[in-house]
Amino acid sequence: MAEVPEVETIVxxxxxxxxxxxxxxxxxxxxxxxxxxxxxxxxxxxxxxVVLGAERRAKHILLPLSGxxxxxxxxMLWGTLLLAPAGRRRPPETLIVFQLxxxxxxxxxxxLGYARAALGSAEEIVxxxxxxxxxxxxxxxxxxxxxxxxxxxxxRGALKPVLLNQHVLAGLGNRDADESMWLAGIDPRRxxxxxxxxxxxxxxxxxxxxxxxxxxxxxxxxxxxxxxxxAKHRRYIFERTGQPCPRCGTPIAHLKLGGRNTHLCPQxxx
Ligand SMILES: [Zn+2]
Numbered sequence: 001m002a003e004v005p006e007v008e009t010i011v012x013x014x015x016x017x018x019x020x021x022x023x024x025x026x027x028x029x030x031x032x033x034x035x036x037x038x039x040x041x042x043x044x045x046x047x048x049x050v051v052l053g054a055e056r057r058a059k060h061i062l063l064p065l066s067g068x069x070x071x072x073x074x075x076m077l078w079g080t081l082l083l084a085p086a087g088r089r090r091p092p093e094t095l096i097v098f099q100l101x102x103x104x105x106x107x108x109x110x111x112l113g114y115a116r117a118a119l120g121s122a123e124e125i126v127x128x129x130x131x132x133x134x135x136x137x138x139x140x141x142x143x144x145x146x147x148x149x150x151x152x153x154x155x156r157g158a159l160k161p162v163l164l165n166q167h168v169l170a171g172l173g174n175r176d177a178d179e180s181m182w183l184a185g186i187d188p189r190r191x192x193x194x195x196x197x198x199x200x201x202x203x204x205x206x207x208x209x210x211x212x213x214x215x216x217x218x219x220x221x222x223x224x225x226x227x228x229x230x231a232k233h234r235r236y237i238f239e240r241t242g243q244p245c246p247r248c249g250t251p252i253a254h255l256k257l258g259g260r261n262t263h264l265c266p267q268x269x270x
Contacts, residue, residue: 002080003175024101171211185202237264245268247268
């Protein structure tokens with residue numbers, strides 16, 4: 001699943017591999033993959049642009065291009081990018097193909113077809129994708145327990161949906177949120193305001209641990225070059241309903257919180 005460790009792995013690969021290279025042309029194979037503009041306009045406007053950088057905001061991948069354009073890509077659940085030799089067979093999950101210099105192509109793929117791309121000026125991308133309303137990034141060095149405490153203060157509802165709200169904290173997906181709350185020993189149904197300082201610090205440390213471990217192992221999916229990451233999709237409790245908790249042996253429980261599948265140990269998450 002494409003959560004922040006997977007997205008950040010691809011962004012780092014893009015930064016190492018793509019900066020300074022030209023997008024010679026593009027083919028939109030599935031028009032629904034474009035948020036904006038229309039496919040014809042997209043193809044006409046992106047041709048000949050040089051990639052100037054690769055950045056991440058929450059789960060958005062941002063590629064600033066020459067001529068004041070920015071390509072934005074969001075993987076949703078299972079999207080990815082793959083660098084391939086020109087002319088390689090395009091699997092059915094191919095959404096967009098970017099033809100590059102040096103006889104290579106960048107394939108934008110998603111087996112579910114939910115992943116999306118957009119092209120516009122930097123200002124247009126920030127405004128239309130509402131990037132300025134994102135919360136602090138959990139991988140940013142300035143993210144500490146004080147920031148987490150401040151972001152959770154006065155938030156209503158259960159902890160888990162609040163942690164998944166990218167306007168509160170950018171960086172946690174469903175999997176990493178469940179594993180972080182298990183590591184911290186905190187029940188995802190708790191009201192954020194009831195967490196004491198020690199619990200906030202444990203939760204902060206657990207979030208950082210999950211994200212940094214996932215990133216160090218290069219995520220759970222393939223990287224830009226198709227090499228599989230070594231992180232586990234099912235690490236401690238995620239999608240392990242009924243299996244023993246690695247800490248206390250109690251069967252892992254499953255419930256829905258804010259419409260999302262949630263996994264927890266009913267014994268050691270308080
Ligand atoms: Zn347990």
